Amino acid sequence: MTATRIDGKAIAGELRAKIAVEAEKLINETKVVPGLAVIIVGEDPASQVYVASKGRAANECNFHSVQHTLAVDTSEEALLSLVDELNNDIAIHGILVQLPLPDHIDESKVLNLIRPDKDVDGFHPINVGLLTAGERDKAMVPCTPAGSLILTKRVLGDLSGKTAVVVGRSNIVGKPMAALLLAESCTVTIAHSRTKDLPAVVRGADIVVAAVGRPQMVKGDWIKEGACVIDVGINRIPAPERGEGKTRLVGDVDYDSAVERAGFITPVPGGVGPMTIALLMANTLTAARRTAGLDDLDYASLLG
Ligand SMILES: NC(=O)C1=CN([C@@H]2O[C@H](COP(=O)(O)OP(=O)(O)OC[C@H]3O[C@@H](n4cnc5c(N)ncnc54)[C@H](OP(=O)(O)O)[C@@H]3O)[C@@H](O)[C@H]2O)C=CC1
Numbered sequence: 169m170t171a172t173r174i175d176g177k178a179i180a181g182e183l184r185a186k187i188a189v190e191a192e193k194l195i196n197e198t199k200v201v202p203g204l205a206v207i208i209v210g211e212d213p214a215s216q217v218y219v220a221s222k223g224r225a226a227n228e229c230n231f232h233s234v235q236h237t238l239a240v241d242t243s244e245e246a247l248l249s250l251v252d253e254l255n256n257d258i259a260i261h262g263i264l265v266q267l268p269l270p271d272h273i274d275e276s277k278v279l280n281l282i283r284p285d286k287d288v289d290g291f292h293p294i295n296v297g298l299l300t301a302g303e304r305d306k307a308m309v310p311c312t313p314a315g316s317l318i319l320t321k322r323v324l325g326d327l328s329g330k331t332a333v334v335v336g337r338s339n340i341v342g343k344p345m346a347a348l349l350l351a352e353s354c355t356v357t358i359a360h361s362r363t364k365d366l367p368a369v370v371r372g373a374d375i376v377v378a379a380v381g382r383p384q385m386v387k388g389d390w391i392k393e394g395a396c397v398i399d400v401g402i403n404r405i406p407a408p409e410r411g412e413g414k415t416r417l418v419g420d421v422d423y424d425s426a427v428e429r430a431g432f433i434t435p436v437p438g439g440v441g442p443m444t445i446a447l448l449m450a451n452t453l454t455a456a457r458r459t460a461g462l463d464d465l466d467y468a469s470l471l472g
């Protein structure tokens with residue numbers, strides 16, 4: 169079997185276009201302009217790329233957007249006071265602090281200070297709690313898992329009763345992904361670095377989500393025939409075939425072997441990454457709509 173490629177880039181583009189229309193409506197009807205603030209500490213080139221594409225997407229969606237770039241030696245106190253200021257800024261509905269932060273800053277202290285209703289990353293304990301307690305509709309849901317779920321449902325439809333294996337247990341991807349799949353009534357297994365016989369565990373899955381951070385680790389012969397493979401990994405590896413010192417982006421799945429077994433598979437780049445950014449826009453619009461007393465939109469059904 170050769171898998172159908174899930175075009176995350178195209179689906180994310182569709183979603184941003186719908187969000188732009190909805191934002192325009194919100195602005196015309198309520199004068200509320202969705203506002204997103206992104207904070208980045210230090211000059212990590214990969215982070216700069218993501219932050220720049222977040223700014224572009226925000227403009228495309230008719231949002232107000234600001235970026236705060238702080239020096240790598242910024243004190244924790246200065247970062248906390250910026251978050252506090254944005255918490256109290258009525259023009260800002262979403263606050264994102266780009267991770268990872270430098271070692272001298274306590275990440276959880278910063279994330280926990282963000283007002284839960286402005287926490288468009290969905291990392292605040294209140295939002296984590298709402299999601300795991302089965303109150304997803306009241307939570308801000310983390311963007312990467314939310315985008316991954318939209319892609320999965322788009323190709324599989326109803327997920328009820330399907331077996332899902334999430335490889336990786338981070339707070340930003342693995343755990344919230346597992347919570348979302350559980351809420352969809354999948355039978356969910358979370359695998360990690362201590363999992364025994366990972367290939368056998370993955371072979372049982374109708375849905376495989378790879379969020380490991382290890383280039384091309386999940387091999388084709390681990391994949392059950394016809395499974396849906398969602399590759400969250402973003403890894404830059406040397407690509408001497410492109411010339412001296414060149415690199416290329418690969419996922420956590422060995423695409424070339426997995427595409428021969430899977431039913432559906434996301435590519436890297438052009439899969440989950442663009443969906444993450446589109447869902448960040450969706451969460452910002454949701455936060456803005458909530459301040460205007462409006463109901464949430466269902467972004468998956470907006471896509472039709
Ligand atoms: N596309 C997107 O929008 C995004 C992509 N990413 C990418 O997703 C990947 C994962 O990110 P993130 O969750 O933050 O990563 P983390 O490093 O926080 O977590 C990685 C997880 O993988 C597990 N793991 C590591 N090695 C193995 C192994 N050999 N076998 C099984 N499990 C293993 C770890 O297990 P343990 O807990 O036991 O250590 C851990 O739970 C990265 O490539 C990252 O760049 C991240 C965010 C957004």
Ligand SMILES: Nc1nc(=O)c2c([nH]1)NC[C@@H]1CN(c3ccc(C(=O)N[C@@H](CCC(=O)O)C(=O)O)cc3)C=[N+]21
Binds near residue numbers: 217
């Ligand atoms: N607070 C916080 N929230 C995040 O959501 C967050 C974060 N910190 N830190 C870093 C990770 C990583 N991440 C990505 C987003 C988009 C792409 C993306 O669009 N990737 C393109 C390729 C981009 C390229 O060429 O480098 C693609 O996959 O097609 C990738 C990775 C969000 N993260």
